[in-house]
Amino acid sequence: MQHLEVKTNGSVATLVIDRPEKHGALSPRLMADIHQGLDEMHQEPRIRSVILSSTGPTFCSGVDLSVLHEIRSLPEQEQLQQWFEYWRRLAELCEALLRFPKPLIATVDGPAMGAGFAISLSCDMIVASQRATFSAGAVRHGLVGGITAALLSFRAGTSLSAKMSLTGIPLSAEEADRAGLLCQPPVASEDIETIAARWANESSQGSPQAIQATKRLINESIGETMLTQIAAAAADSATACTTETAGEGIDAFMNKTTPTW
Template identity: 30%
Template sequence: MNYECIDLKIKDGVALIFLNRPNKRNALNDQIRHELLSALDSVSQDEKIYAVILSGNGASFCAGGDIDAMAKRLELPVGEIAIKGWRRHQEIQRMMALIHNMPKPMIAAVNGAAFGLGADLALACDFIIASENASFCWSYIDRAVIPDGGGMYFLPRRVGLSLAKDLIYSGRRLECEEAIKVGIVDRYSASGDLMEAAEGWAITFKDKAKPALMLGKHILNKTFESSLEEMFSQSNMALGICFTSVEHRTSVENFLNK
C-alpha cells in the first residue's frame, strides 16, 4: 500500500513507522489513522520483522487529534454526531489495541510534542525513548473531553493513580526531564541520536526467541488484572508452546554442544 501520511521503512528486520504530517505536527485525522492501522496490521503479520519503532517526522511526535477535523464534526447534523463519533472511536481503540498487542517489541521514539492522543500512542508501546525536545501532555481536558486513546488505562500503570489523575485533570505539560523522573520515559537520547538509539535498542531483540517474546508480552499485558493463580495458568500453557518451539530445541542443543 502507498501511504501519504505514514512513512514505513523496513531496516534489517526492524519496522520504522513515522507519522508524516509535519505541517500539522502529525495530528491524527481520518487518513493518517487509516494508514497507521494498515501499517500496524502489516508489520504485525510480517514474520521477518522482529521489532517496531514508532516516531514522527518533523518537530513533533504527535500533537493529538486534528482540530480542523473536530470542527468539521461539530458541523454534522446533531443526530449523526454520536454514532459517527462512536465509529471513529472504535477505530481509534483498534489502533491502540494493535500497538499494545503487537506480537513483537514496540518502541516509541518521541522526538517532540506528544499531546493528547499522541501521548496515548506513545504509552501504548512497550517502551518509550525520548529526546530532550520531547514533551508530554494529556490535553484532553482543554477540549472538554476525556482521554479516548487508552490513557486512562496506560497512564496509571506508568505513574500510579494519583499522578495520572493530576495529569489528566490538569492537562499540564511535562518536559522530558520530569517525564523521565516520574516513569513515563524509559530512556533518554540527544535529539540528533534518537533514531540511532531507538534502533540500537530494537536490535537487542533480534536473536531472541519470537514465541517466548510474543507469549511473554501477551501474559505481561494482563498482569495487573490477573491473580497469581491466573498468571501461573497462562504461563503453564505458554510454556507448553515454548517447549515445542524450534527456538527452544535449538537453544538447548547449542548449550549442550558447547
C-alpha cells in the same frame, strides 16, 4: 499509505508518521495507515521489532480537532454516531499497538500530546529526546481524554494520571524519565534514531514466541482491566463531545481563541 512511511533496516522496521503540516494529528486516514503498517510488519518474517516515529517538530498532537469540528457541522442526529466512530478507531489503534506481537519502541522527538501521548504509551518502550514533552490536556479543550488516562494509569499509576489529566500540565522528558515512562534518560535529538534502533535490536534477541507470550502477559493478562477501561473510555470521550463545553473548546481551538468555561 497516505500519511505513513515505512522504512526497514535489517530486522528493524520504522513506521514514520508523515503529517507534519498537521503536527501528526490523528485523522481517521492516519489511524488506518498505522493499522496497515502494523499489519504489514506483523506478516513480514524478517522484521523482529518496530519503531514508531514522526516527521516534523511534533511527535503527535493527538486527536484531530479539525475532524471533530467537521463532525460538529453535521446534523445533530448524525453527530453522536460519528463521535463514537472516531473514538472507537482511536481505541482500536491503541489496542492494536498493545497486541502487536513484536517489540514496539516509540521514538518521541518533540511534543506527544493527548492521544499522541496515548499511542506512545501503547508501545512497549519510549525513547525520548531532550526536547520531548508529554501532555494529557483534553480538559483544556472541554474534552475527556479517557484513553490516555487509562494507559497512563497502567504505565505509571493513578496519581500521575490524575495530576496530568486534570491539570493538562505537560511533563518534560526528564520528568517523564523520573516517572518511569522512558526506557532510558533523554538523549540528544541527533542520536535518537540510533539509540531507538539499539533498543529495537536488544528487545528482539530472544525467541519470537517467548517475546510474543511475554507481551501478551504484560498487556493482556496483567493489563486485562486496562483494555476494558480503554473501550469504556472511548465511549465516555465520545459522549463528552456532545456537550456545550466540548463544542466551545473545539471552536476555540479552530478560531485560535481561549475558551471561557
